[in-house]
Amino acid sequence: MPNSPMPPTMADREAELAALQTAFDEYIASSRELEDELDAELAKMQDKLAESSSANMALVAQLENVNPQLSSLERALGQTKAKLEKESALRRQVELTQDEAQARTREADGAIDALKAECDDAHEQLAFKDEELEELKLELDIERERYRVEIKEMTADLAAIQKKKWNNDDLEDRVGAAVAKAKEAEPVSQLELNSKKSKSDMVSLKGDDTVTMGTFGSEEEDGINGSNETYIRRLEDELEEVTEQLIQTESQLVEMEDELTEAKDGQESLERKIKTMEQRIDTINSENMSSCNSATDEEEKKQNGDTEELHKALQQQWEKEKADIQEELSLLNEELVLTHEELRAAEEDSKIAGSAFDNYKLQHRDVMKKLQTAP
Numbered sequence: 231m232p233n234s235p236m237p238p239t240m241a242d243r244e245a246e247l248a249a250l251q252t253a254f255d256e257y258i259a260s261s262r263e264l265e266d267e268l269d270a271e272l273a274k275m276q277d278k279l280a281e282s283s284s285a286n287m288a289l290v291a292q293l294e295n296v297n298p299q300l301s302s303l304e305r306a307l308g309q310t311k312a313k314l315e316k317e318s319a320l321r322r323q324v325e326l327t328q329d330e331a332q333a334r335t336r337e338a339d340g341a342i343d344a345l346k347a348e349c350d351d352a353h354e355q356l357a358f359k360d361e362e363l364e365e366l367k368l369e370l371d372i373e374r375e376r377y378r379v380e381i382k383e384m385t386a387d388l389a390a391i392q393k394k395k396w397n398n399d400d401l402e403d404r405v406g407a408a409v410a411k412a413k414e415a416e417p418v419s420q421l422e423l424n425s426k427k428s429k430s431d432m433v434s435l436k437g438d439d440t441v442t443m444g445t446f447g448s449e450e451e452d453g454i455n456g457s458n459e460t461y462i463r464r465l466e467d468e469l470e471e472v473t474e475q476l477i478q479t480e481s482q483l484v485e486m487e488d489e490l491t492e493a494k495d496g497q498e499s500l501e502r503k504i505k506t507m508e509q510r511i512d513t514i515n516s517e518n519m520s521s522c523n524s525a526t527d528e529e530e531k532k533q534n535g536d537t538e539e540l541h542k543a544l545q546q547q548w549e550k551e552k553a554d555i556q557e558e559l560s561l562l563n564e565e566l567v568l569t570h571e572e573l574r575a576a577e578e579d580s581k582i583a584g585s586a587f588d589n590y591k592l593q594h595r596d597v598m599k600k601l602q603t604a605p
Contacts, residue, residue: 342551349558356565363572370579 338548342555345555346558349555349562352562353558353565356562356569359569360565363569367572374579
């Protein structure tokens with residue numbers, strides 16, 4: 231039979247119990263320490279929880295205070311977005327208006343350039359008309375001088391013809407007186423001889439003239455009449471040429487008056503165009519002001535500033551160009567007045583020359599008729 235273990239003795243059990251008691255005491259001590267640590271940790275956690283709760287309550291209170299502000303901010307954000315969209319639409323509208331204003335300004339500049347070109351053309355036409363007027367004056371002076379020379383020549387020819395006629399009349403009177411004396415002094419039977427002697431006396435009285443009385447009464451008279459007829463025809467031809475030239479001069483004067491009328495019409499059209507441009511500028515300015523008045527406060531200030539600057543620039547440019555155009559128009563008016571006065575003077579000179587030449591023509595015809603009807 232196997233050997234059984236020996237039961238523990240009392241001492242062993244007491245030792246074991248003491249060891250267990252020691253371990254239990256140590257456990258109790260460690261448990262107390264752990265409990266103390268846990269209590270301390272719990273206290274800390276409770277403090278932290280209390281702090282967290284208070285903080286949470288504060289945050290809740292802040293959240294309750296912030297919620298109305300957040301709602302108001304959301305509403306303000308919505309209003310701001312709507313305002314921004316409205317201002318964007320207004321800005322686009324103002325930009326379109328500015329583009330239209332710039333386009334109209336360019337059109338106005340083009341119209342002003344066209345007006346300047348028309349003014350330049352009018353100045354060129356006036357210069358051409360002045361040149362034509364100077365040429366016409368020169369031609370009139372030349373014609374007057376030629377008429378004076380021709381009148382002097384005609385006067386000299388008439389004086390020569392009248393001198394010849396007076397010499398012939400004086401010679402015939404002297405011959406008649408000699409014949410009458412011979413008739414009184416000699417008998418009737420010797421009348422034929424005395425007539426021959428009177429003819430020889432008439433030849434001696436003429437001096438260097440070797441033509442007899444019969445020749446003087448036939449050939450000399452025929453030669454004078456033929457030369458007078460030729461001279462009369464030549465004078466009539468020259469008078470017809472002069473008349474034609476006077477008619478041409480009058481037609482040129484009429485053409486110059488028509489051209490002056492056209493220039494005046496062009497001036498009136500320029501003035502009408504200038505008035506139209508002023509009305510268009512005023513319309514553009516009023517439209518710009520109305521479009522700027524419809525904008526919001528801040529945008530309105532900004533757009534009004536830009537529009538006012540644009541308006542001032544346009545107004546200054548327009549005033550300057552308007553002053554230039556008005557100055558050119560005043561110069562054009564002065565040139566037209568001077569040209570008109572010169573034309574009037576030329577017409578008066580032409581009328582005076584024509585009337586004087588007509589009077590001289592009538593006198594010349596009367597003289598030539600007297601010469602033709604003279605024995």
